[in-house]
Structure formats: C-alpha cells, structure tokens
Amino acid sequence: MDLSIDDFQMSIGNDYPELRDALRKLCAGFPDKYWRDLDKEEAYPDAFVKAMSEGGYLSSLIPEEYGGLGLPFRAAQVTLQTVHEEGCNAGACIAQMYTMGTVLKHGNEDQKQRYLPKIATGELRLQAFGVTEPGAGSETLKLKTRAVRHGNKYLVNGQKIWTSRVAHSDLMLLLARTTPLDEIKHRKHGLSVFLLDIKKGLKNGTIEIKPIDIMTNHLTYEVFFNDAEIPVEDLIGEEGEGFSYILSSMNAERTLAGGLIIGAGNWLMKKAVEYANERVVFGKPIAKNQGIQFPIANAYAELDAADLMCRRAAAMLDAGIPCGYEVNASKHLAAEFAWNAADVCMQTYGGFGVAREFDVERIWREVRHFRTAPISTNLILAYIGQHKLGMPKSY
Ligand SMILES: Cc1cc2nc3c(=O)[nH]c(=O)nc-3n(C[C@H](O)[C@H](O)[C@H](O)COP(=O)(O)OP(=O)(O)OC[C@H]3O[C@@H](n4cnc5c(N)ncnc54)[C@H](O)[C@@H]3O)c2cc1C
Structure with missing residues (x-):
C-alpha cells in the first residue's frame, strides 16, 4: 500500500x-x-x-x-x-x-x-515483558531461562532482570529457551514466547521477585523461576520461533516509545520557556540572554525534527511499509534530543532545577533512562550502520 x-x-x-x-x-x-x-x-x-x-x-x-x-x-x-x-x-x-x-x-x-x-x-x-537476563544483556540470543515441556505443560527455570511492573501485572510475555543452545540448527531458533500467569506463580512460590533500587520510579525487578508452570495452550505461535515474534513487535514498541519521549521533551521545553521568561536576574528575564535563549531554541528545533521522524515511522507502520530504519532512527533521535532538552531545562532553572517541587529533576531522570531502555543507543546505531548503511557487523 x-x-x-x-x-x-x-x-x-x-x-x-x-x-x-x-x-x-x-x-x-x-x-x-x-x-x-x-x-x-x-x-x-x-x-x-x-x-x-x-x-x-x-x-x-x-x-x-x-x-x-x-x-x-x-x-x-x-x-x-x-x-x-x-x-x-x-x-x-x-x-x-x-x-x-x-x-x-x-x-x-x-x-x-x-x-x-x-x-x-x-x-x-499484560504489562510485564520478560526478555533481558543478567548473563545475556543485549545479546538476547544467549538467554538461558529454560522452558521444558512435560506433557501438557512447560516448566520454567531461570532468571530475568529488569522486568518492569511484574508485581503489578497479571501476565508476563516471556521469552525462554526451549532448545538448548548447543542443539539449535540456526542461531535465531530455539527460543519461544509464552503468556505466563504471574499471580499464580507468585502465590505458589514458583516465581519470586526482587525489586531493583534505581533512580526512577520504574518498578523494575529481578525475577526467579523455579519450576513455574505454563500450560501448553499458552505457548504463542510455534515452539522455537519466539525470537522472530519478539523482533516483529519491536517496531511497534519503538514507534510508541518515540511518541512518549517527544511528549516528555515538549513538557521540558514548555517549562524551560516559562521559567526563562519569568525569572528576573540582573534586572531582566534570563530569557533575554542568548546563553539561555539559544540552547532552548536549539533543543526545541531538534525535538521538532525528531517528532517528524516519529510521525514518519508511525505512518509507515500504519501503511504496512517496511520501516526498520525509520522506527530505530525515530526512537534514537527522540531519546537524544529529549535528553538535550532535559539538560537545557535543568540549566535554565539554575539551582531550582534540582529542587523536587519543580519536577524538572524527576523528568530529567526519567528522560535519561530512554537512552538505555527499551533499547540502548549503541544497539540502534549498530542497526542503522549495518542494515541501512551496509557496514560490517560488530557482533
Ligand atoms: C529501568 C529499566 C527498565 C527495563 N525494563 C525492561 C523490561 O521490562 N523487560 C526487559 O526485558 N528488559 C528491560 N530492561 C532492560 C533493557 O532493555 C536493557 O537494559 C538494555 O537493552 C541494555 O541491556 P543491558 O543493560 O544488559 O546492557 P549490556 O548489554 O550489558 O550493554 C552495556 C552497554 O554496552 C553497549 N553494547 C553492548 N554490546 C555492544 C556492541 N556490540 N556494540 C556497541 N555497544 C555495545 C550497550 O549498548 C550498553 O550501552 C530495562 C532496563 C532498565 C534500565
């Protein structure tokens, strides 16, 4: 189309x-x-x-x-x-x-x-997404959490990390290994996707969770599986094809994340402009100083450009046009430019930037997180370098 x-x-x-x-x-x-x-x-x-x-x-x-x-x-x-x-x-x-x-x-x-x-x-x-593991990190194909079929159920053993909102979700979309690494014929096979009933596992002790103390209110956890049961009816698609299923949903995740990040950037810009116009130092609003005004103007224009890329990615996704580059570039630009907007806003507020009552430091912390999750900057740049520009693989 x-x-x-x-x-x-x-x-x-x-x-x-x-x-x-x-x-x-x-x-x-x-x-x-x-x-x-x-x-x-x-x-x-x-x-x-x-x-x-x-x-x-x-x-x-x-x-x-x-x-x-x-x-x-x-x-x-x-x-x-x-x-x-x-x-x-x-x-x-x-x-x-x-x-x-x-x-x-x-x-x-x-x-x-x-x-x-x-x-x-x-x-x-369904707000928990169990992919990342401590031993595998960005190298998803090396994940070790095992799901082994026993009759009409799978038993899951292993560990996930950074599983956000697991304590507040009924279900988890889980990526687990169903074929050991040394038995797979192709590196992208052997992983499967399941819908896991978290509440049941927490109740019967086959799932344990441990909160991770981090700088934002992201409610993220380590999750330990000890013979956690999943009925075979909750295997999604074909056994062993889970990696490609997860990959196919990542375009949606990045497109949505781009919009969310642009929104945070726009909030920061609004705050920066309001404060710069109101705050009077040396007898004039600080916005009159080019040292304050220009970084804000620059950050605004950057965010606007990232917004266009986000719209382009969403339009292509909606039209069913392949858009791996566009969704990755849009999330990347949104995260980088929103981070600049956060820093500019923080600087505009002077000392009040770190005062909790103004909320700037909170959003600054939240925006920093987007350069790492849901995917880190380097992995996106590697995608663009390799898939869009035809340069060699680094991994
Ligand atoms: C608050 C928070 C919430 C999260 N929520 C979830 C969640 O709900 N579910 C989930 O599954 N995961 C979640 N994650 C995990 C997140 O997706 C990962 O942290 C992220 O993908 C990076 O993986 P890592 O932390 O293991 O870094 P690593 O893989 O250890 O990498 C460390 C650094 O090295 C870089 N690097 C690695 N390999 C290369 C390479 N070949 N070339 C260049 N640079 C490289 C990375 O980009 C990164 O900057 C969350 C993370 C955070 C911080």
Missing part, C-alpha cells in the same frame, strides 16, 4: 485533536504532585492506569472484534505523547499497548479470544 504525500501531510500538526483534548482533561486529574508523591514512594500509578483503561486508551491497538478501539499506531503514539506533554507518565501504559501485539500477530484464535477482550477492558494487565 502506497503512502501518499497527502496522507503524510495530514498527520503534520495537531492531528487527532479530539483525542488530545480528551487526554488533556483526563491528565488534569493527575497533577504534578500525584507523580511526585509516587516517585518518592516508588509506587505504581494505580488510579492513573485505571482511568486510562476505563477511557479505553490502553486498548487503542486491539481490534474492535476483540473489544479494543482498533486505532492506527499514530493514534497510540499521540496518546502517549499527550500524556507526557501534560506531565503524566505512561510507562505502565506503553507496555500494555504493545506487548499484546505479539498475541495479536502470532497467537491462535483461542488465545486471542481468551486474552484480548480482558486486556482491552483492563481486567487483565
């Missing part, structure tokens, strides 16, 4: 105005103090996730036949962007929005009927 220039131009500017307005109203009920307190207490944003679920926003990408809104990726991107522009945090929402894509794309009809309608209403939370 060709993407016409008109289609693309339509998406420039304030697209989905009703969606943006409705989200702004919802976000007004969750002011800065709500997020500041959660950050201090390292608590899950229960009320916010509930409001987003009830508004149907977490089901935007689930087709109508399974109870969702069946909207394009661009609408989901706008949703996450708007939430962050309003100073809220959609960290818990983004996972629910994209992880279900693996079930939708590769699950069978029975799995879609059993899970998607409940995920759409928020009755079931």
Whole structure:
C-alpha cells in the first residue's frame, strides 16, 4: 500500500485533536504532585492506569472484534505523547499497548479470544515483558531461562532482570529457551514466547521477585523461576520461533516509545520557556540572554525534527511499509534530543532545577533512562550502520 504525500501531510500538526483534548482533561486529574508523591514512594500509578483503561486508551491497538478501539499506531503514539506533554507518565501504559501485539500477530484464535477482550477492558494487565537476563544483556540470543515441556505443560527455570511492573501485572510475555543452545540448527531458533500467569506463580512460590533500587520510579525487578508452570495452550505461535515474534513487535514498541519521549521533551521545553521568561536576574528575564535563549531554541528545533521522524515511522507502520530504519532512527533521535532538552531545562532553572517541587529533576531522570531502555543507543546505531548503511557487523 502506497503512502501518499497527502496522507503524510495530514498527520503534520495537531492531528487527532479530539483525542488530545480528551487526554488533556483526563491528565488534569493527575497533577504534578500525584507523580511526585509516587516517585518518592516508588509506587505504581494505580488510579492513573485505571482511568486510562476505563477511557479505553490502553486498548487503542486491539481490534474492535476483540473489544479494543482498533486505532492506527499514530493514534497510540499521540496518546502517549499527550500524556507526557501534560506531565503524566505512561510507562505502565506503553507496555500494555504493545506487548499484546505479539498475541495479536502470532497467537491462535483461542488465545486471542481468551486474552484480548480482558486486556482491552483492563481486567487483565499484560504489562510485564520478560526478555533481558543478567548473563545475556543485549545479546538476547544467549538467554538461558529454560522452558521444558512435560506433557501438557512447560516448566520454567531461570532468571530475568529488569522486568518492569511484574508485581503489578497479571501476565508476563516471556521469552525462554526451549532448545538448548548447543542443539539449535540456526542461531535465531530455539527460543519461544509464552503468556505466563504471574499471580499464580507468585502465590505458589514458583516465581519470586526482587525489586531493583534505581533512580526512577520504574518498578523494575529481578525475577526467579523455579519450576513455574505454563500450560501448553499458552505457548504463542510455534515452539522455537519466539525470537522472530519478539523482533516483529519491536517496531511497534519503538514507534510508541518515540511518541512518549517527544511528549516528555515538549513538557521540558514548555517549562524551560516559562521559567526563562519569568525569572528576573540582573534586572531582566534570563530569557533575554542568548546563553539561555539559544540552547532552548536549539533543543526545541531538534525535538521538532525528531517528532517528524516519529510521525514518519508511525505512518509507515500504519501503511504496512517496511520501516526498520525509520522506527530505530525515530526512537534514537527522540531519546537524544529529549535528553538535550532535559539538560537545557535543568540549566535554565539554575539551582531550582534540582529542587523536587519543580519536577524538572524527576523528568530529567526519567528522560535519561530512554537512552538505555527499551533499547540502548549503541544497539540502534549498530542497526542503522549495518542494515541501512551496509557496514560490517560488530557482533
Ligand atoms: C529501568 C529499566 C527498565 C527495563 N525494563 C525492561 C523490561 O521490562 N523487560 C526487559 O526485558 N528488559 C528491560 N530492561 C532492560 C533493557 O532493555 C536493557 O537494559 C538494555 O537493552 C541494555 O541491556 P543491558 O543493560 O544488559 O546492557 P549490556 O548489554 O550489558 O550493554 C552495556 C552497554 O554496552 C553497549 N553494547 C553492548 N554490546 C555492544 C556492541 N556490540 N556494540 C556497541 N555497544 C555495545 C550497550 O549498548 C550498553 O550501552 C530495562 C532496563 C532498565 C534500565
């Protein structure tokens, strides 16, 4: 399907105005103090996730036949962007929005009927994504957590790390090894994807979790599996093909992450401009100084360029056009430029930049995280260097 220039131009500017307005109203009920307190207490944003679920926003990408809104990726991107522009945090929402894509794309009809309608209403939370392991890191193909079939169930043993929101989710999308590394015929085979019932595992002690103390309120954990059971009905797609299923959902994850990060960058720009115009030092607003004004103007223009790339990635994804380069470049530019925006905002605020009551330091911490997760800068650059530019592989 060709993407016409008109289609693309339509998406420039304030697209989905009703969606943006409705989200702004919802976000007004969750002011800065709500997020500041959660950050201090390292608590899950229960009320916010509930409001987003009830508004149907977490089901935007689930087709109508399974109870969702069946909207394009661009609408989901706008949703996450708007939430962050309003100073809220959609960290818990983004996972629910994209992880279900693996079930939708590769699950069978029975799995879609059993899970998607409940995920759409928020009755079931699918917000945990278990891929990263301490020993494998970015080298996903080396992961060791084993799922071994015994009759009509798999038994899982091993460990994951950085599994965010596992304590607040009902289900985990788990990538585990079903064929030992030394028995696989192709390096990309031997891993499988499952839907794992976390609550059951935590209750019967076959799953243990340990929070990781980090600089942001990301609620991320180490997870230990000791004969955790998964019924064979919850294997997604073909055994051994899980890596390609996870890869295929990463375009969605990066496209959505791009929108979310741009939203945070826009929040920082708004704060920087407001503060620079108000704060008077040496008898004039600090914004009059080019040393303050120009870095803000530069960061704004950078974010605007990243926003265009994010829109392009979403438009191509919606049109079904291969867009590996665009989704990677959009997430990369968003993360780099939002990080610059965060630093510029922090500098504009002077000493108040680090005072918790202004929220700048909190968003600064959150934005830094996007250069590492969901994928780190170097791995994206390696993708662009190798797949777009035809340079040699570094790994
Ligand atoms: C707060 C947080 C939440 C997270 N949530 C989740 C989650 O919910 N689920 C999940 O599965 N994972 C999650 N992650 C994991 C995240 O995806 C990884 O941290 C990230 O992909 C980097 O992997 P790593 O930490 O193992 O770094 P490593 O792989 O150890 O790499 C360390 C550094 O070396 C660089 N590097 C490695 N190899 C190369 C190379 N060949 N060329 C150049 N540079 C290289 C990396 O880019 C990185 O900068 C989360 C991480 C964080 C910090």
